[in-house]
Amino acid sequence: MKLTILKEYLNEAIQHVSKAISSKTTIPILSGIKIDANYSGMTLTASDTDISIQNFIPIEKNDQQVIDLKQPGSVVLSSKFFVEIIRxxxxQQIEIEVKDGFQTTIRSGSSEIQLVGLDPEEYPVMPGIEEDRTVQIPSDLLKSMIKQTSFAVSTNEATPILTGVLWTITGGKLKFIACDRHRLASREMNIDAPEDFALSNVSISGKTLNELAKILPDQNTLIDVVFAENQVLFKMSSVLFYTRILEGTYPDTSKLIPQSFQTELVVNTEDLIAAIDRAYLLSREEKTNIVRLxxxxxxxxxxxxxxxxxxxVTEELAAASLTGELLRISFNSKYMLDALKVMDSEQIQIGFTGAMQPIIIRPDAISTMLQLILPYRTTS
Amino acid sequence: MKLTILKEYLNEAIQHVSKAISSKTTIPILSGIKIDANYSGMTLTASDTDISIQNFIPIEKNDQQVIDLKQPGSVVLSSKFFVEIIRxxxxQQIEIEVKDGFQTTIRSGSSEIQLVGLDPEEYPVMPGIEEDRTVQIPSDLLKSMIKQTSFAVSTNEATPILTGVLWTITGGKLKFIACDRHRLASREMNIDAPEDFALSNVSISGKTLNELAKILPDQNTLIDVVFAENQVLFKMSSVLFYTRILEGTYPDTSKLIPQSFQTELVVNTEDLIAAIDRAYLLSREEKTNIVRLxxxxxxxxxxxxxxxxxxxVTEELAAASLTGELLRISFNSKYMLDALKVMDSEQIQIGFTGAMQPIIIRPDAISTMLQLILPYRTTS
Structure with missing residues (x-):
């Protein structure tokens, strides 16, 4: 392999794929980035077996020659040092040359870097994915759905399925649910999928989705999402993001959500966040995070x-509206803040069905977003 | 004690004094901030016994009433929660009221905070300092002298004296020296002190000086520095910063610095930093940081x-000038980068007296700054 490439393109591709590299990998070759160069361009691949990311750099882009290919080829380079040195x-021009035994030389200006390369034949092959089950999701909506739900996944590895966000599609509606037994976050949106396209029990690691959100383009472009047997592939313009579907059956959470409320409270979101935040500061010192309303x-x-x-700490707040039975209720203020901070509305509605029943937080009664928190039983 | 104070002033004072609070203190009352209020204003004090910081807030400032004092008094409040909640x-108005048993109530808008206060009588008294040995140092120069030397202090607590920066004053010249047995940083400047004002063997903790640098005003104001038996006091407009002088005798480092060179190299500072930085990236992986020149x-x-x-990694660099014997020399690239990064000049001069002799780095031959690095003995 021998080629010259513009630094900014190589650098961007490395930043994208390196998100898939785990420092804790037990498979030595996976600590590297695989580089394949041919006459259409250069592909970088990185993987930690849970996530795999591929980034393609074309020979030409926007009428600019990005890569000058002299000889196609492949190599795997240890990511540790490679990621930083390229930056x-x-x-602006970087020359990469791979010789016998995968000895790699990188030249740029008056710098010459020699790297011990690894055999690309030893690198795991990307999963083949049948593309018949594909939906298109706008990038910015996908990003906000991830942000509004992924914080509520469980961090307890004893129940791996709950460390994921559950994806379901029915009747042209995509729904995300995250639940850690103490709280639940859900968000729904209409997507451009056939009425009979149905998806259930697809749970994708919350951590992985947060990594994906970092790569998703900000502009409102459509992302192809391909669902296979045990993998999901996100196709962006130059990046392919593979992740596995978590094993197991996601519990039915629909019965957790009350259909009517004993008490309904409408309050200014920012004021409530500020008040709970101050109460949280103190409750955090007690390591309980308990706040009383x-x-x-x-x-x-x-x-x-x-x-x-x-x-x-005592805070007083005027409600915009308060109907039904007056309650005293205690909850985890950290969970409440997490839920409130993803509300994009000036006012929020909180529904209660009793001091020991789930608390429901929504921008309004017809919202596509819903946050649920279980209250604490306290003695007072 | 009862008063109302403007939040921004209280907040700034808390940020200043809280730098003196150690989370590892074994004296419970020192985890708090002492507040004294009287008819001239409010004083906040914090201390970890090594450093003590006092911040005074006047009743009025710039024709604005800062404090409305209803009743003078004192209290010690745990800094843990207090620092964050005030912010x-x-x-904008914060009311502080201290009642029997030092029960403290803080009110602001619709928030009410109750704090368990401690008895200010139990708080250690600030050291009385005779003000006869005082010099005035411009704030910005003091800041840059700290930055250019403190990184080179020893982190080895076995020789406490070397964890400090040595201050000497003779003939109207203030000099800082920091040395950790592998490198030395020194900086000198003329100050407005009497010709016969002499100071020697005053070593002040590098860590403490870095904390001081954070508080020093950016504007070029004069700071009164008062030297007492075993304490130094830095007097800023509203802040008093006390620190102790490290015990022991600082070693004589003057013989370490060669007076003439076998080889002299002049090179562009930025280019050299970039080249060594890339070589450092690789040597860091070997945990030796060794780079060869x-x-x-x-x-x-x-x-x-x-x-x-x-x-x-191989880097090539054209020297602006290179005179004397051609050498091969190895050194710690991290130390070299630390030294180069505090040079404020486009070109630097490096002097060598042999492959195993100290390397001297200066902006130019007549500079008031000097950095010294001991080379490594390598086999090749």
Missing amino acids: KLPA VMREDRTIEISSSSSELGK | KLPA VMREDRTIEISSSSSELGK
Whole structure:
């Protein structure tokens, strides 16, 4: 292999694929990035077996010659040093030459780097994916659906299926659910899929989706999402992002969500976040994060937390509307803040069905987003 | 104690003094901030016994009423929660009221915070400092002298005196020296002190000086520096910063610095930093940081590093000037980068007296800054 490539393109591709490299891999070749160069362009591949990312760099782009290919070929280069050195090379042109035994020389300006390359034949082959089950999702909507749900996945590896976000598609609606037994986040949206296209029990690691969100383009472009037997492939213009579907059956969470409420509270989102944040600061010192909400006759709510060692925080807030039975309820303030911070609306509606029943947080009653938090049982 | 204070002033004072609070303190009351309020203003004090910082907030500033004092008094409040909550309070006005048993109530907008206060009588008294040995140093120069030397102090607690920066004053010249047995950084400047003002063997913790640098004002104001028996006090407009002088005798380092050179190299600072940085990236993987410099007949220098596992980096650089014997020399690239990065000049001069003799780096031959690095003995 011998070629010259523009630094900015190589650098961007490396930044994309290196997200798939795990420092904890037990398969030595997976600590490297695979490079394949041919007359259509250069492909970089990285994988930690859970995620695989491929980035294609074309020979030409926007009428600019990106790659000058002298000889096609392949090599695997250890990512450790490669990722950083490319970013720091002095010139815009980078020459890469692979010789016998995969000895690789990188030249740029007055720098010459020699790298011990590995045999690309030893690199695992990317899974073949049948493309018959494909939907198109706008990039920015996918990003916000990930942001609004993935924080609520379980971090407990004892139930791997709950570390994922559940994807379902029915009747042209895509729905995400994340649940960690103490809280649930769900978001729904209409997509351009055939009425009879149905998807169920597809759970994708929350961590993986957060990595994907970093690569997803900001512009509103359509992403092809291909569902295979045990893999999902996200196809962006130059990046292919493969991830496996988590094994197991995702529990039915639909019965968790109350259909009617005893009490409904409407309040300014920012004011509520600020008040709970101050109460959280103190409850965090107690390592419980417990905050108490008390509703009053005069349509105000009191939010408080206390620490035996440090003191007490008391916040008062006027509700925009408060209907139904007045409750006293305690909850995990960190979970409540996580849920409130992904609300994109000035006011939010909180529904209660009793002091020990799930709390439902939504921008409004007809919203496609819903956050659920289980309250705490407290003695007072 | 009862008063109302503007949030921004209280917040700034807390940010300043909290730099003196150590999370590892074994004296419980030192995990708090002491507040004293009287008719001239409010003083905040924090200390970890090595450093003590006091910040004074006046009743009025710039024709604005900062504090509305209703009743003078004192209290010690745990810094843990106090520092963060003040920043997050909703209103510009903060009311602080201390009642019996040092129970403290903080009110701001619709927030009410109750804090368990501690008895200020238990708080250590600030050292009384005789002000007869005082010099004035411009704030910005003090900052840059700290930056240009403190990185070279020893981190080895076995020789505490070397963890400090040595201050000497003779003939109206202030000099800083930091040395960790592998490198030395020194910087000198003229100050407005009497010819006969002499200071020797004053070593101040490098860590402490870095904390001081964060508080020093950016504007070119004069700082009063008061030297006492075993303490130094830095007096800024509203902040008093006390630190102790390290015990022991600072070694004589003057004989380390060669007076003439066998070889002198002048080179562009930025180019040299970039080349060594790339070589450092690889040598770091070997955990030795060793980089080799080879001088050539054609006035070029070669900088290289190698890793048995990964490969080799070779950099070529044209020298602006290269006189004397051509050398091959190896050194710690991390130390060299630290030294080069504090040079404020386009070109630097490096002096050598042999492959195993100290390397001297200066902006030019008459500079008030000098960096010294001991080379490595290598087999090749």
